[in-house]
Amino acid sequence: MKKYKWRTWMLFAVLIVVATAMLVPFFWMLSTSLKPIGEVFAYPPTWIPKDPQWSNYATVWKVIPFGRYMLNSFITSFCITALHLIVASMAAFAFARLEFPGRDKLFLLYLATMMVPGQVTMIPNFILVKLLHWTDTYQGLIIPNVFTAFGVFLLRQFFMTIPKEYEDAARIDGASYFHIYSRIILPLSVPAISTLAIFTFVFQWNNLIWPLVVVNKDSMKTLTVGLASFQGMYGTSWNLLMAAAVMGIVPSTIAFLIGQRYLIKGITLTGLKG
């Protein structure tokens, strides 16, 4: 045991209180999810359910297509992330590595769109999705979310830091631009690209408003919309609601436990919110 000063232990005590406040809601979620409805309203409240009702989870699974919601969230988040990485990295390559007339003005225009809140473009995009009959489809969930300037900006900044010499050498050997992009720039940018990938995925996984707007059919709901509508149906069946919420945070928790260090590093690198 290392020796700490009393000041450190005071701080430690405060942090224990903070950590408790952060974790109690999750514990309460889990605890409630395992109670029979009678115990949910018991006074005083019990922390550990006397007789854990795992069947609550089975009930949720029976009343709503929970697996389908997860699958939809996964397909949507995965496709948006993949497409965004391809499209944004190509554009960033052009902005960072190639000369063409109007380049800087166009880049500035891209940057300017970062200030426009998503709600401004959401309405026209909804109208467009409706005209294309893309409501209740994966393309409706995916395509309008692929084009954001942040990724282009982040990758462009990163590409700029890669020394020119790398590509000069390749060019003397007769490499094409595509070769330089795919074999030199991309492999050297793995940290920036993986950060962008994680954040895009988490952000889209948690996105509520867009899927809420373009999806009506139950079978096309994402996890967030599915949870919200389940709450609408089972407003006070707290044990079932909490069982659904627990299942709703399981994927994020697993991702967090695996990628926590990377996620925090990514935030400090980019200052981006997930």
Next chain:
Amino acid sequence: MKGLKKETKVAWLFLAPSFVGFLVFVFGAVVFSLSLSFMDWDMLTAPKFVGLSNYIRLFTNDATFLLVLKNTVVFVLGTVPSRVIMGLLLALALVKRIPLRSFFRATIFFPVIVPTVAAAMVWRWIFNADFGLLNDLLYRLGVSNLPQWLADPKWAMVAIIILSVWKDVGFSAVLFMAGLQGIPEVLYEAAKIDGASRFQIFWKITLPLLSPTMFFVIVINVISSFQVFDQAYVLTGGGPGNATNTLVYYIYNNAFQWFKMGYASAIAWILFAIIFLVTFIQFKYQKRWVYYL
């Protein structure tokens, strides 16, 4: 195309997928949205040009909008300072050598990545006036006049603010930690040699050198707080009455519940204008308090 240099052609090939998408879903959408804000359109009948009347109606003849605007400002003022101050304090603690440090860091950051919807569901239960955990705690602490939280127009917004601070304080803390780690150690050592107290070191070295991070954290928090939606949607549905109705919620209702596309677009542009103005002012006045090394 013939006269163009090869590099220009290649550049446009690389740009094409992004540019086409931007043309439709971003640039086009922005222009379309601005034009819509001068129209009445229910998506069934033909759109009708109405000039500035949407904007005029919002400010002169729509009490709900003014309330929603006020609620949003209250939310911003309630969340941003708490997130910034608590985030800073946590970061100051968590860069120190302390037992269980990585556990604390992980704990504080965990709520940030969880879907707001799931987090709000449990908070709705915690805030339950009769059986909720929070009122149980307050009761044990001897509070006799227990708030009705989500059922009370005065307390519902407080509840949403508490949830939002709890959820996102870790994000500010992580940014501050990065900022603190960027302050060169030699400065602290030099100050100690000069006999500076802890207090002086904090006010004269840490805080000024942290000001760029502070600026960034405030700007980001203000922008995201103005766009609050998920918490209100799950926790209160904007109620009771319109007590927790926010700008984005009002846009959502106007556009996607009542199909007043023009009116909703006008609100979205007002939101844009507010965010732009507030951010602009912050950038303009940063010179007064932000120090860059």
